[in-house]
Amino acid sequence: MRDFVNSKARPEIFNLKPYVPGKPIEEVKRELGIEDIIKMASNENPLGASPLAVEAIKKSLDRLHYYPDSNNFYLKQKLARVNDISEDAIIIGNGSDELLKLLAETFLSPGDEVIFGDPSFVEYEFTATIMGAKCINVPLKDFRHDLRAMLDEITDKTKIIYICNPNNPTGTYSTRAEIEEFMRKIPSDVLVVFDEAYFEYVDAKDYISGIDYVKEGRNAVVLRTFSKIYGLAGLRVGYGFTNPEIAKAVERVTEPFNVNLLAQIAAEAALDDIEHVKKSCRLNREGKNYLYSQFEEMGLKYVPTEANFIFVDTGRNSREVFQKLLQLGVIVRTGDIFGFPSFIRVTIGTEEENKRFINALKEVLGE
Ligand SMILES: *Cc1c(COP(=O)(O)O)cnc(C)c1O
Numbered sequence: 001m002r003d004f005v006n007s008k009a010r011p012e013i014f015n016l017k018p019y020v021p022g023k024p025i026e027e028v029k030r031e032l033g034i035e036d037i038i039k040m041a042s043n044e045n046p047l048g049a050s051p052l053a054v055e056a057i058k059k060s061l062d063r064l065h066y067y068p069d070s071n072n073f074y075l076k077q078k079l080a081r082v083n084d085i086s087e088d089a090i091i092i093g094n095g096s097d098e099l100l101k102l103l104a105e106t107f108l109s110p111g112d113e114v115i116f117g118d119p120s121f122v123e124y125e126f127t128a129t130i131m132g133a134k135c136i137n138v139p140l141k142d143f144r145h146d147l148r149a150m151l152d153e154i155t156d157k158t159k160i161i162y163i164c165n166p167n168n169p170t171g172t173y174s175t176r177a178e179i180e181e182f183m184r185k186i187p188s189d190v191l192v193v194f195d196e197a198y199f200e201y202v203d204a205k206d207y208i209s210g211i212d213y214v215k216e217g218r219n220a221v222v223l224r225t226f227s228k229i230y231g232l233a234g235l236r237v238g239y240g241f242t243n244p245e246i247a248k249a250v251e252r253v254t255e256p257f258n259v260n261l262l263a264q265i266a267a268e269a270a271l272d273d274i275e276h277v278k279k280s281c282r283l284n285r286e287g288k289n290y291l292y293s294q295f296e297e298m299g300l301k302y303v304p305t306e307a308n309f310i311f312v313d314t315g316r317n318s319r320e321v322f323q324k325l326l327q328l329g330v331i332v333r334t335g336d337i338f339g340f341p342s343f344i345r346v347t348i349g350t351e352e353e354n355k356r357f358i359n360a361l362k363e364v365l366g367e
Helices: 002-008 011-015 025-032 051-059 073-083 095-107 123-130 147-152 176-185 211-215 244-252 261-270 274-297 318-327 351-366
Strands: 090-093 113-118 134-139 158-164 191-195 220-225 238-242 309-313 343-347
Touching: 011 123, 025 318, 051 261, 073 090, 073 238, 073 261, 090 095, 090 244, 095 123, 095 158, 095 191, 095 220, 095 238, 095 244, 113 123, 113 147, 123 134, 123 158, 134 147, 147 158, 147 176, 211 220, 211 238, 238 244, 274 309, 274 351, 318 343, 318 351
Parallel strands: 113 134, 113 158, 158 191, 191 220
Antiparallel strands: 090 238, 220 238, 309 343
16 A cells, blocks of 8 residues: 555655644643643734624624625625625635645646745645745744845746745744835746735834735735634634736636635634734734743743734743643744744733743743
8 A cells, every 4th residue: 555655646745744733732641631721832922813803703603604705795794895806806815825835736747947035835845846846945044034145046947936024933024125126026927926814913113014016916825814813713714915817817716615615714704803813913012022031031032023922932941841831831843843842932921821831931931
């Protein structure tokens, strides 16, 4: 049987590294037999889902036997209105993860090249590698995207450049000036994918979204998600803005019912939930300041963030720190998978969660 797979499966699949997800709460309960667990590992919203979304779902439970609308009509309509963009410039996916895969399926063939930062979001490498494209990793400089170095890597084989802004796992952002220079210099036949999963959390005054480039008709895609600030990670729905030609091409490879009925309904309702977004931003800002001050007191170096997580140097083997935090019921992410073996990435939680995390971290590092 193994021989069958080895000889018949597409060779590209053997180049894929397995995805390391944030450890689910239930798994930690099973493995360690502890009950009281907080997850600060996957940048989920600690306040939970948008209440308006939950209410909308409850009201639509009698419609589950129907297929969802394959055109996402109402969700697109609302996204178009909110973002002042035409409906035919919008793509919707089963999470923005799926949109990354659909973009790869639309554009990438074996031998093509893609460029992204290192470390950055792992899905760029995953989706490009499946299609047989060659991945060019450009190391971050001071934890930030080095856009000039990325431009230098462009060849006549380059199809896509991914800019994760703010970047996961570092939380850093590329400034308006940097993006403008980059967009002036980039050849028109390279697709720029701006991954803006944490867009709503950004406070920096000199941040810009890629959406204006999309509206100008450039070969660009802006990806956003309902998984983070809207608190709908479990439902899987993400969206993107791009020019209508690209949107149409992506639609060709999209499964007819890729976004489920509840996800569409919840996402549409969540867009109206301005209160929940505001509350989540406020909580995040307060939590960020608290964690900064605690890290400083503890003498730990951290990377200032524009997102809802912090990349912090524990000065120890992060796998050991991770394991010990786990024993205390706190799940975080280790930095070794991102090439920073002494760092952890922690999601900013509620006030109570942040305190519990800091107490646990003090205990672990004080040993
Ligand atoms: C969480 C995240 C996403 C995507 O999430 P979906 O749940 O698939 O919408 C995309 N990009 C980055 C950088 C992320 O951190």
